[in-house]
Amino acid sequence: RSSAATITDLTKTIGKLREEQIELTEAIAEATKLRRAEHDENMAAIADATAAAEAVKKALVVLKEFYSGQAAFLQEQRQVPEMEAYKGMQSSKGGIIGMLEVIQTDFMRLSSETKASEKAASAEYKGFMEEAVTAKKQKYDVERKTKLDRDSTKFDNGEATKDLKATQSELDEANKYYEELKPSCAEGEVSYEERVARRKEEIQALKD
Numbered sequence: 183r184s185s186a187a188t189i190t191d192l193t194k195t196i197g198k199l200r201e202e203q204i205e206l207t208e209a210i211a212e213a214t215k216l217r218r219a220e221h222d223e224n225m226a227a228i229a230d231a232t233a234a235a236e237a238v239k240k241a242l243v244v245l246k247e248f249y250s251g252q253a254a255f256l257q258e259q260r261q262v263p264e265m266e267a268y269k270g271m272q273s274s275k276g277g278i279i280g281m282l283e284v285i286q287t288d289f290m291r292l293s294s295e296t297k298a299s300e301k302a303a304s305a306e307y308k309g310f311m312e313e314a315v316t317a318k319k320q321k322y323d324v325e326r327k328t329k330l331d332r333d334s335t336k337f338d339n340g341e342a343t344k345d346l347k348a349t350q351s352e353l354d355e356a357n358k359y360y361e362e363l364k365p366s367c368a369e370g371e372v373s374y375e376e377r378v379a380r381r382k383e384e385i386q387a388l389k390d
Contacts, residue, residue, distance in 0.1 A: 189332055192328055192331055199322075203322060210318075213310055227292070227296045231289045231292040231296065234289045235290045239286055245279055
């Protein structure tokens with residue numbers, strides 16, 4: 183596999199990792215935005231329900247005290263029939279006191295359920311954040327390592343190219359030098375017969 187192809191693949195991998203990190207960043211931001219809005223809504227609902235339950239509780243205390251006083255008064259004034267109308271209003275199973283007790287229970291249940299919902303949503307958000315942040319960190323680490331691998335491959339490829347160019351340059355210089363030597367070598371080449379004839383001529387010259 184060529185280094186150029188390897189570099190291309192590594193570059194694509196880096197690009198994909200960056201896109202995935204961007205997607206995770208956006209998901210984290212969106213989840214955080216929704217969680218904050220949900221938290222604020224839940225806290226407001228809990229506060230309202232708690233305050234309403236407390237207000238109903240106080241109203242019940244006042245009404246019960248009122249009807250208790252009326253009952254005592256009626257015990258003393260049995261001869262007044264009209265006053266007996268108040269007796270039914272203090273029953274916990276009906277009348278205004280019974281209705282308020284139901285309302286108080288509803289508010290308390292709403293507060294409790296909202297607290298449970300808030301706790302569950304908070305735990306879910308925390309779990310998501312831990313996973314998302316971990317995944318983002320892992321992808322960042324892989325991206326960094328992949329970039330190092332790509333840069334290393336680029337460097338090695340560049341060094342190999344330099345070595346190839348240097349070798350080719352040396353070969354070109356050697357070929358050039360060889361071509362320059364060829365004429366002188368050709369002139370210096372003498373056959374055996376020519377060397378023998380020249381030797382005889384030199385001997386004969388010495389005799390003369």
